[in-house]
Amino acid sequence: MDIKTLCLGILSLGDATGYEIKKMVAEGSFSFFSEASYGSIYPALGKLMAEGFVTCRAMAQEKRPDKKVYSLTELGREALTQSLRKNPDPDKNRSxxxxxxxxxxxxxxxxxxxxxxxxxxxxxxxxxxxxxxxxxxxxxxxxxxxxxxxxxxxxxxxxxxxxxxxFSGQSPKGAGANLREVPTTAAE
Amino acid sequence: MDIKTLCLGILSLGDATGYEIKKMVAEGSFSFFSEASYGSIYPALGKLMAEGFVTCRAMAQEKRPDKKVYSLTELGREALTQSLRKNPDPDKNRSxxxxxxxxxxxxxxxxxxxxxxxxxxxxxxxxxxxxxxxxxxxxxxxxxxxxxxxxxxxxxxxxxxxxxxxFSGQSPKGAGANLREVPTTAAE
DNA sequence: CACTATATATATCGTATTGATACTATTGGA
DNA sequence: TCCAATAGTATCAATACGATATATATAGTG
Known part of the structure; x- marks a missing residue:
């Protein structure tokens, strides 16, 4: 799933800033199956803005940098629905x-x-x-x-x-320290 | 795991060409937990050559492009052992x-x-x-x-x-076709 | 009180990776 | 015969990653 769609999906659950999106992906329910960095989130939000899928209102805060809250537009909601229509790609597990x-x-x-x-x-x-x-x-x-x-x-x-x-006690080639009490695992 | 280490590891199991490495990663036991494309494998092999971790002998074949078989050097084997010494990074699951x-x-x-x-x-x-x-x-x-x-x-x-x-029968907004026999799952 | 770490918040930069494709040649099936 | 698949090399643009810069405020610690 590309980051644009990920952002679209997260924004479908409610408005959020780039910072909040990053947090949701790094912690929370999302952390189990997705990942994204600022270096991909901010450009993705920029493109989604250009495509008219999200809007952004800057909330000026005193004593803090402006908070840019992104919202899904109706067009964006349709684009997301469209993306969800096709079958999801198989999982990618890296270990x-x-x-x-x-x-x-x-x-x-x-x-x-x-x-x-x-x-x-x-x-x-x-x-x-x-x-x-x-x-x-x-x-x-x-x-x-x-x-x-x-x-x-x-x-x-x-x-x-x-x-x-x-694994224990199997092919102890040279190490020596690894055959403490060889267990009687089923021979084979 | 970066692609260089992945290549090192695969070559520790036996000599292989870039094409074969790609196949192992795309199918076989590796497919379950790793992925890599030509665009990352070939540059990785190039760098490993420059570092002296692998050697390459071109096997001229008639009617086919040369087959470049890569082999792990003793230096490469040490580098791999060194990499394996540190704890593996946590899994990345994308779904x-x-x-x-x-x-x-x-x-x-x-x-x-x-x-x-x-x-x-x-x-x-x-x-x-x-x-x-x-x-x-x-x-x-x-x-x-x-x-x-x-x-x-x-x-x-x-x-x-x-x-x-x-999930069935929950918030059936408009669909209608999805509330066949609501199961008596534990109320909660 | 100063120092350090963490949280809020945006954003960029260099590099690594992806996904697609190019090139060439053989084999196997419709 | 033509098309698709297999075998093999390799590159390229677009994307994503990981680290870092920039600010400010708060909380904890010696």
Whole structure:
């Protein structure tokens, strides 16, 4: 999803400034499935203005720089509806962790255990954070999205807990320090 | 993970051409957690050459453009090991589907059911595809990665099957066709 | 009181990445 | 025979990212 559409969508939920959009994407329900930086948000808002999809009223504040509040126009609402009509592109998941698992195997197998151990804690934290979001007043949509996130995170966590032993003691080539108590995992 | 490290990692599993690297990232076990285009792979290989991390031997083929096979050097292997030493960055998940759920709510709520229905089929296909990968000869690492993928995909699928009714019949503004049998989900 | 960090708020800049495409040649199917 | 797909290289414009600059105010700390 390009940033223009993302901004359009966020503005469909209510007026916002560029700063607020950035915050929503970095925290809140959006953080689980999107990301955008100022360097893409501000140009996107500029283009949306030029296309007539959003308007901007500058709210002069004393002792603060002007706040530029963007609002969706009727034209913008139609453009968003149109975008939502076509099927969403498949998800893009990027995981340095999974890459590291694959690469460590050939280059530093003794590191895999730590990697998984750390990851388990990260999943636990992520789950706590997501469940914390469910406290505020949320729409059915954002509850759905957050719970979707919780479900997948929990599945990942359980997978790691079940399978972390599958690696231990395997091909201990040279390291030596990594075969503390070889577990009797199902031979194979 | 930047593309240079990704290339280094893939080459640690065996020699490859730029074309082959692209294929591995687009299909195979890598497709689940990484992505890269020619426009980033070729420049990355060029830089890795300049840094002495990879070598390249051109294999002249008749009736085809030269095949440039890249190999990891010992220096490159050390650089990769070094990169793997630091903790992997958190995953980045981008989902147009989840965004669409949120945005549809305010702009086209009658579309949500279709969105979920389609998504269920996509998850089923993805699971089949991932499980298909498990047939070939795989290292423990790639089995782990693929099964991690299967686990999360299945969790997502189950979540959607369980919760797809949570949306039906809610704020049926104008559509009318979407309130077939309102389920008695736990009132709340 | 000064110092530091964090929050509010806008915006730009260099670089990395994407997505599309060009070029050339072979294979396989309609 | 013609079209699409596969194999292989590579580049380019548009976009996105990540870091940073610019200001001001507040909150905490030594």
């Amino acid at each position: 340095e962790f999974l890459a590291a698992i694959l690469f460590c195997e050939s280059v530093a197998p003794e590191r895999v255990d730590d990697l998984i151990e750390d990851r388990i804690h990260e999943h636990e934290q992520k789950i706590t954070a997501l469940e914390g979001l469910l406290a505020g007043d949320m729409t059915p949509g954002s509850i759905f999205v957050v719970e979707y996130g919780v479900a997948t995170q929990k599945a990942a966590l359980e997978f790691l807990l079940k399978n972390q032993n599958k | 147009e589907f989840l965004a669409a759920i949120l945005f549809c709510e305010s702009v086209a709520p009658e579309r949500v059911d279709d969105l979920i229905e389609d998504r269920i089929h996509e998850h089923e296909q993805k699971i089949t595809a991932l499980e298909g990968l498990l047939a070939g000869d795989m290292t423990p690492g790639s089995i782990f990665v693929v099964e991690y993928g299967v686990a999360t995909q299945k969790a997502a699928l189950e979540f959607l099957l369980k919760n797809q009714n949570k």
